[in-house]
Amino acid sequence: MGSISFSSPSMNKAEGIPYFTPANNAGAAANPESPDTPTLFRPLQIRNVTLKNRVIVAPMCMYSAESDPTSPAVGAFTDYHIAHLGHLATKGVGLVITEAVAVQPNGRISPNDAGLWQEGTESEQFKGLRRVVNFAHSQGAKIAIQLAHAGRKASTVSPWLASQRNKRSVKADESVGGWPSNVVGPSGGEEHIWASDDQFWAPRELTTDEVEEIVRAFARSAELSVKAGVDVIEIHGAHGYLIHQFLSPVTNQRTDKYGGNFENRIRIVSEVAAAIRDVIPTGMPLLLRISATEWLEKQNVAAQTGSWDLDSSIELAKRLPDLGIDFLDVSSGGNHKDQRIEPHTNYQIDLAGQIRSKIHADGQKTLVGAVGFITEAESARDIVQGAEEAHANEAMLSGQEPKADAVLMARQFLREPEWVLNAAKKLGVKISVPFQFARGLL
Numbered sequence: 001m002g003s004i005s006f007s008s009p010s011m012n013k014a015e016g017i018p019y020f021t022p023a024n025n026a027g028a029a030a031n032p033e034s035p036d037t038p039t040l041f042r043p044l045q046i047r048n049v050t051l052k053n054r055v056i057v058a059p060m061c062m063y064s065a066e067s068d069p070t071s072p073a074v075g076a077f078t079d080y081h082i083a084h085l086g087h088l089a090t091k092g093v094g095l096v097i098t099e100a101v102a103v104q105p106n107g108r109i110s111p112n113d114a115g116l117w118q119e120g121t122e123s124e125q126f127k128g129l130r131r132v133v134n135f136a137h138s139q140g141a142k143i144a145i146q147l148a149h150a151g152r153k154a155s156t157v158s159p160w161l162a163s164q165r166n167k168r169s170v171k172a173d174e175s176v177g178g179w180p181s182n183v184v185g186p187s188g189g190e191e192h193i194w195a196s197d198d199q200f201w202a203p204r205e206l207t208t209d210e211v212e213e214i215v216r217a218f219a220r221s222a223e224l225s226v227k228a229g230v231d232v233i234e235i236h237g238a239h240g241y242l243i244h245q246f247l248s249p250v251t252n253q254r255t256d257k258y259g260g261n262f263e264n265r266i267r268i269v270s271e272v273a274a275a276i277r278d279v280i281p282t283g284m285p286l287l288l289r290i291s292a293t294e295w296l297e298k299q300n301v302a303a304q305t306g307s308w309d310l311d312s313s314i315e316l317a318k319r320l321p322d323l324g325i326d327f328l329d330v331s332s333g334g335n336h337k338d339q340r341i342e343p344h345t346n347y348q349i350d351l352a353g354q355i356r357s358k359i360h361a362d363g364q365k366t367l368v369g370a371v372g373f374i375t376e377a378e379s380a381r382d383i384v385q386g387a388e389e390a391h392a393n394e395a396m397l398s399g400q401e402p403k404a405d406a407v408l409m410a411r412q413f414l415r416e417p418e419w420v421l422n423a424a425k426k427l428g429v430k431i432s433v434p435f436q437f438a439r440g441l442l
């Protein structure tokens with residue numbers, strides 16, 4: 001019997017998954033090279049990886065992994081994560097970043113966080129990640145993993161449990177899978193508790209050997225991530241988690257090689273980046289998320305020590321090419337309870353813009369991501385418009401300097417998973433849509 005053959009790529013079966021689904025590639029502009037296509041819908045090349053557009057799903061903890069430390073599935077991604085991240089991958093984003101994935105068990109924010117510390121490729125953590133990655137790829141999306149260690153903010157219950165007690169956070173003890181005696185930070189003791197002591201545990205100070213082991217843990221998780229097929233790695237250095245705690249002179253009062261002057265405080269970033277670069281392909285992008293300021297500039301707590309501020313971030317940003325970091329994801333805050341955020345429209349986007357402008361003035365090309373309160377297609381478009389032009393001509397060509405090379409969005413994707421498809425419509429950009437959704441979208 002003869003078979004009917006279709007030349008249309010729409011009939012192509014997606015690779016890497018054991019069932020049929022057409023190989024979707026939603027969110028790619030029909031005509032990315034056209035001058036009428038906004039930069040938002042033009043590809044972004046980072047090393048050997050090309051994002052089909054500049055919309056990135058920001059990392060979002062879902063507190064939905066197994067918490068029982070005796071279960072082989074502790075910390076593993078499940079069908080829930082395929083449904084959640086996979087749905088976003090189907091709906092046309094350029095890159096999906098997973099939630100923070102802990103490189104050590106005590107680096108989880110809550111017992112229900114994801115992790116990638118189990119060894120080998122037969123572990124549930126590895127297999128769970130690989131399934132999520134394979135599904136994202138089948139939908140034409142690139143996927144990044146955010147590697148993290150929560151440091152002194154670890155071992156708390158999931159936010160919805162805390163809110164049942166009208167609190168933003170509640171300590172997790174052993175009865176719910178927590179690890180009170182193994183919450184760690186650059187500096188230890190009661191005075192280093194993040195926020196009030198009924199919400200967080202007092203950290204114990206890490207030894208120098210333990211810091212070195214954490215660096216190796218980041219590299220081990222990165223190596224496994226590569227084996228699982230992830231396209232991009234992001235180091236979580238923001239929001240008062242362990243790496244941020246090391247960066248800040250307020251939370252890092254160590255006297256060894258990881259504390260003291262700027263060089264010593266950023267050592268953990270340099271070592272983590274170098275250790276990751278050693279085990280990932282040269283063509284794989286490496287991203288770093290930081291808090292551009294911890295909003296302590298005018299606070300007493302930083303009067304003696306100084307704080308991690310915008311100048312510190314700019315100084316760090318200038319070193320990123322030497323560290324093998326390609327993209328700086330600019331967030332802010334989260335390291336100290338006395339933080340005083342001065343919010344105004346786009347306050348965090350402006351931080352990204354200032355860093356980008358400074359590093360470009362220095363002739364550097366490290367890519368910058370902007371995040372925070374982005375909800376509208378037009379504002380996302382304006383943030384990156386012109387960013388793909390030759391750097392020197394950017395401002396001249398587009399009339400204003402772009403604030404970033406890509407936008408990251410979190411909460412809007414919880415409200416509107418098909419944001420990219422809707423944004424394309426609003427901006428008049430013709431893009432491909434997922435085949436199965438076409439009747440609802442076209």
Ligand SMILES: Cc1cc2nc3c(=O)[nH]c(=O)nc-3n(C[C@H](O)[C@H](O)[C@H](O)COP(=O)(O)O)c2cc1C
Nearest residue numbers: 058059060061099100371372373374409410411412
């Ligand atoms: C539910 C939720 C979970 C989050 N988890 C993470 C995380 O795992 N890692 C991280 O770096 N930021 C995390 N964030 C912060 C977001 O990535 C983002 O920076 C922040 O929500 C601001 O962006 P938005 O205004 O688009 O939501 C989380 C935010 C939300 C809403």
